[in-house]
Amino acid sequence: MKRRRSPRDFQAEIESHIELEADRLRADGLPPDQARAAARRTFGNRTIAEERFYEAGRWMPWENLVRDLRFAFRMLAKDARFSGLAVLGLALGIGVSTAIFAIINAAFQAEAGGVVDSASLVGIARVIDHRPNGLSYPEYRYFREQATSFRDISARSGRERFILAPWKPGTEAEEVQCRFASANFLSAAGLHPALGRSFTRQEEQGADVVVLDFRYWKKRFAGNPAVLGSTLMLNAHAFTVAGVADARWGANDVTDFYLPLGQAHAEKPDDRWLTVEAWMRPGVALPQARAEVDVLAAAAGGTFVLTPGAINPQKRREILVVIYAITVAVSMILLIACSNLANLLLARAVMRSREIGVRLSLVASRARLVAQLLTESMLLAIAGGVLGLAVSNWLARVLLALANAGPGLAFDIRPDPRVVLYGLLLSLAAGLSFGLPPALAATRASVRNALQGDSAAAQKRGPRNLLVIVPLAVSLMLLLGAGVEVRNVQKMYFNGPAFDASHLIGAGFRLHMQGYDEARTIAFEERLRERMAAMPGVASLAMTTSMPLSNGYGWFRMEADRMQLSADYSIVSPDYFATIGAAMMRGRGFTQEDRSGTAAVALVNEELVRRYWPGEDAIGRRIRLQGGSWFEIVGIAPDLEDASQRFSSVRPTVYIPLAQGRLFRGATPPEPQLLIRTSGDPAALKAALRQEVHAADPSLLVDIDTIEEMLEARVGPLKTISMLLSALGGLALVMASAGIYAILAHAVSCRTREIGIRSALGATHGEILLVVVRQTAVSIAWGIAGGLAAAVVLTRIFAHSMEKFGELDAVTCVAVSLLLAAVALAASWLPARKALRVDPAQALRWE
Numbered sequence: 001m002k003r004r005r006s007p008r009d010f011q012a013e014i015e016s017h018i019e020l021e022a023d024r025l026r027a028d029g030l031p032p033d034q035a036r037a038a039a040r041r042t043f044g045n046r047t048i049a050e051e052r053f054y055e056a057g058r059w060m061p062w063e064n065l066v067r068d069l070r071f072a073f074r075m076l077a078k079d080a081r082f083s084g085l086a087v088l089g090l091a092l093g094i095g096v097s098t099a100i101f102a103i104i105n106a107a108f109q110a111e112a113g114g115v116v117d118s119a120s121l122v123g124i125a126r127v128i129d130h131r132p133n134g135l136s137y138p139e140y141r142y143f144r145e146q147a148t149s150f151r152d153i154s155a156r157s158g159r160e161r162f163i164l165a166p167w168k169p170g171t172e173a174e175e176v177q178c179r180f181a182s183a184n185f186l187s188a189a190g191l192h193p194a195l196g197r198s199f200t201r202q203e204e205q206g207a208d209v210v211v212l213d214f215r216y217w218k219k220r221f222a223g224n225p226a227v228l229g230s231t232l233m234l235n236a237h238a239f240t241v242a243g244v245a246d247a248r249w250g251a252n253d254v255t256d257f258y259l260p261l262g263q264a265h266a267e268k269p270d271d272r273w274l275t276v277e278a279w280m281r282p283g284v285a286l287p288q289a290r291a292e293v294d295v296l297a298a299a300a301g302g303t304f305v306l307t308p309g310a311i312n313p314q315k316r317r318e319i320l321v322v323i324y325a326i327t328v329a330v331s332m333i334l335l336i337a338c339s340n341l342a343n344l345l346l347a348r349a350v351m352r353s354r355e356i357g358v359r360l361s362l363v364a365s366r367a368r369l370v371a372q373l374l375t376e377s378m379l380l381a382i383a384g385g386v387l388g389l390a391v392s393n394w395l396a397r398v399l400l401a402l403a404n405a406g407p408g409l410a411f412d413i414r415p416d417p418r419v420v421l422y423g424l425l426l427s428l429a430a431g432l433s434f435g436l437p438p439a440l441a442a443t444r445a446s447v448r449n450a451l452q453g454d455s456a457a458a459q460k461r462g463p464r465n466l467l468v469i470v471p472l473a474v475s476l477m478l479l480l481g482a483g484v485e486v487r488n489v490q491k492m493y494f495n496g497p498a499f500d501a502s503h504l505i506g507a508g509f510r511l512h513m514q515g516y517d518e519a520r521t522i523a524f525e526e527r528l529r530e531r532m533a534a535m536p537g538v539a540s541l542a543m544t545t546s547m548p549l550s551n552g553y554g555w556f557r558m559e560a561d562r563m564q565l566s567a568d569y570s571i572v573s574p575d576y577f578a579t580i581g582a583a584m585m586r587g588r589g590f591t592q593e594d595r596s597g598t599a600a601v602a603l604v605n606e607e608l609v610r611r612y613w614p615g616e617d618a619i620g621r622r623i624r625l626q627g628g629s630w631f632e633i634v635g636i637a638p639d640l641e642d643a644s645q646r647f648s649s650v651r652p653t654v655y656i657p658l659a660q661g662r663l664f665r666g667a668t669p670p671e672p673q674l675l676i677r678t679s680g681d682p683a684a685l686k687a688a689l690r691q692e693v694h695a696a697d698p699s700l701l702v703d704i705d706t707i708e709e710m711l712e713a714r715v716g717p718l719k720t721i722s723m724l725l726s727a728l729g730g731l732a733l734v735m736a737s738a739g740i741y742a743i744l745a746h747a748v749s750c751r752t753r754e755i756g757i758r759s760a761l762g763a764t765h766g767e768i769l770l771v772v773v774r775q776t777a778v779s780i781a782w783g784i785a786g787g788l789a790a791a792v793v794l795t796r797i798f799a800h801s802m803e804k805f806g807e808l809d810a811v812t813c814v815a816v817s818l819l820l821a822a823v824a825l826a827a828s829w830l831p832a833r834k835a836l837r838v839d840p841a842q843a844l845r846w847e
Helices: 007-027 033-043 046-056 062-077 080-112 137-146 214-221 286-300 313-351 353-361 366-403 417-442 447-452 461-494 518-533 576-582 606-612 658-665 683-695 707-750 752-760 764-803 810-836 838-846
Strands: 121-128 131-133 149-157 160-164 175-182 208-213 232-235 237-244 257-260 274-280 306-308 502-510 537-542 556-560 563-572 600-605 622-625 631-636 654-655 674-679 703-706
Touching: 007 033, 007 046, 007 080, 007 563, 062 080, 062 366, 062 518, 080 313, 080 417, 121 286, 137 149, 137 274, 137 286, 208 214, 214 502, 274 286, 286 306, 286 353, 313 366, 313 417, 313 461, 313 707, 461 764, 461 810, 502 707, 518 537, 518 674, 518 683, 537 576, 563 606, 563 658, 576 674, 600 606, 606 631, 606 654, 631 654, 631 658, 631 674, 654 658, 683 703, 703 707, 707 810, 752 764, 764 810
Parallel strands: 175 257, 208 237, 563 654, 600 631
Antiparallel strands: 121 131, 121 274, 121 306, 149 175, 149 274, 160 175, 160 232, 208 257, 232 237, 502 674, 502 703, 537 563, 537 674, 556 563, 556 622, 600 654, 622 631
């Protein structure tokens, strides 16, 4: 095996070549010293030869990388303050972006629902009015029995609220989330019960068995296997626990119990209330399955579609729009961080122009210099990415807590390879974006200019101006988004209810869900109503089947004189409108005389009149719920919300007297709730009301909230968005201001000599300030103009995609623009003051 030459052997070989040449020249008559010098000249650059020998024996990309890393570590450690600020800024941008991605990743995992064989999974939906809807129970049975392209078809309902009675001494009644499911809801997804069994086909028809969710079993029953076979009371009905679902099933879905489909089928035989999922047989392609569904749909008399992945297309579209909006918002923070870092690196490149000039004069290639400068940027990016990944999990949990994700969603935020990979790729992309342009710009100057160092700042003025404009425009966009959402929240708070919502309490008991029959319910509510009316602090009270701002008791088709209409309805006591503080617009309200045995009367709200009888008098017309009695309209009630507001939910509503509710429905009316107006602290009365209920029946679960709390829950999601956008906008403003300060401070330091000469020639403080701030003011104006234009475009895009997305208004645009301009000018004031303190004598000796 041939031994590789060592550097010492190569140097000895060079010496031998030089000595041989020198001996030849001495033999030709040259003196020894001249002969040796001539031999060295003949050989050439010895250092270059040694470098080529060194490079020939090594993999130079790796050697260069190691050298660049060592040098980059030394340079970053030398300027620790810059390095620390850069890493923190990047960690913030990357951490927020990665946290949002972690939530999105968990959301899409929630859609999978723990399905093992998801590749062949499709959803079956019925198309009504060009929109996909669920299937009825008979339709689900039809496809399950007739379709041959699928190996299995399962169905489940949406979540419904049930009441779990105290299941052992010391426990209280609680509200739980239940789904009705087919017997194969686990096995079709490739899963098995973690304990016990699922339903049988016979039990699916309506047996009194229940399957516990794995997480609820762990939380409420401490994972005790003895729960199998025990009896639990759900809505005053006894169910036997058959099993516990697989831990992977519905991992991010807050469902506590699964009941057989037949338990609900009798109550809604024709309602399209089921989400149906199917798994195609091996070898069956999607077009083949669609063709069979089309044939079966024609026989069934309807239009059905298959959706790959079982995700509703409309829901997918809404999710994607929200994802795009959030991604744009958080990407803006990272963009500002990268812009600021690019600016700082440009400034460092100006400071290192002499070093770069020396390297260029020593025949260093531009590619090697760019690689070395880019290595420093990538080190900063990786350090920021690692720190961002470390805090992203915590940030994701904080964001979910602010958003109040439950009930219905319980995202399992945990370290995930996809999230880690996303964070690392984002770090590398950020490092390239803020590191490559300054590196290219720093190595573009000629050797003479780089060695002089006095023209570098001028060369970077254009990029620096752009790096002022971009963060300002991005900050303005975020602040405008926050301003729009804040104004929407204000509108919902101050323009939403058309009545005084303060000091109003709503109490619902759901007695029929807790085993009370109609007679017992009436007796309980009458007794409670009498006792509450006599309590101090109660100004008035009423009964209603639906609380104000809750859109009545559903959306129903009704009949009027020779026409069909859709409206909500509420059954209320005569003192309902007096209790909420709303007067009749026309006609009369209900009285105690409007009871069973007298003429049936009704009230309608203004929205119903505007929609179905515009410009006409509705009083005296008749209306009925299909199957019920006819009611004469005797008055026009006010809309309980401002119909002119974009975020209101005013809908046509019919009001029926409480004593005539059975006539309107033709059956037992919904259970009334108690509405109380207090003259004192509502919180104290809430506690007293709860005590009264538990004194009568300690096992009852009672819902007691103020109307303001109900409004807060309704405004909550929009309020969360506005808070998030406000936080992002404030953060963007701070980061942009810091960038402006850094840019202007560096510009002042580069123009010290110019400012000193101007001062020595008699320039006033005002003239020097104008010189320093003028360019920044122009950049601020361009940033505001660009941000307004981009915000208008984005608003129009999202307004077409998201229902009730806020619109820009002149007040918000002017206020936010003035705020941004004021903060940006304030950030430029400190460097400007520094320029005024420049000593002309010292400035002229600057070189």
